[in-house]
Amino acid sequence: xxxxxxxxxxxxxxxxxxxxxxxxxxxxxxxxxxxxxxxxxxxxxxxxxxxxxxxxxxxxxxxxxxxxxxxxxxxxxxxxxxxxxxxxxxxxxxxxxxxxxxxxxxxxxxxxxxxxxxxxxxxxxxxxxxxxxxxxxxxxxxxx
Numbered sequence: 001x002x003x004x005x006x007x008x009x010x011x012x013x014x015x016x017x018x019x020x021x022x023x024x025x026x027x028x029x030x031x032x033x034x035x036x037x038x039x040x041x042x043x044x045x046x047x048x049x050x051x052x053x054x055x056x057x058x059x060x061x062x063x064x065x066x067x068x069x070x071x072x073x074x075x076x077x078x079x080x081x082x083x084x085x086x087x088x089x090x091x092x093x094x095x096x097x098x099x100x101x102x103x104x105x106x107x108x109x110x111x112x113x114x115x116x117x118x119x120x121x122x123x124x125x126x127x128x129x130x131x132x133x134x135x136x137x138x139x140x141x142x143x144x
Contacts, residue, residue: 013109017061017068023115024057027102036094044085063118064111074122075129082130089135092127096120096137
């Protein structure tokens, strides 16, 4: 994770859209600088970070709360990138590790645990469908 931000716990759960937005800012700051993943976002997909962070915040709000205006197909988006430059299971594993580290560094509670569980399912499913191989994980979600 990047060292230029305060990653101390916010002493709250990921129980509203503002907290989800903050998680997305922290998470994608790390992803954009990551040696394994940054290239895909910056050089292959040419992501507009402000738009992406907002859109993915909407995705997670829909996943956790059933709210938000997210419309899209994450699988389709990943397959288009994969066609340009193939993903490997390591990419999905790294995405999940950074995601869980960011959640753990800033939030705790039922929604924080739920978003980590959903992220595992997403990483496993996206990896299997995109690469055609199962994703073996040693990462777990603590039951706090």
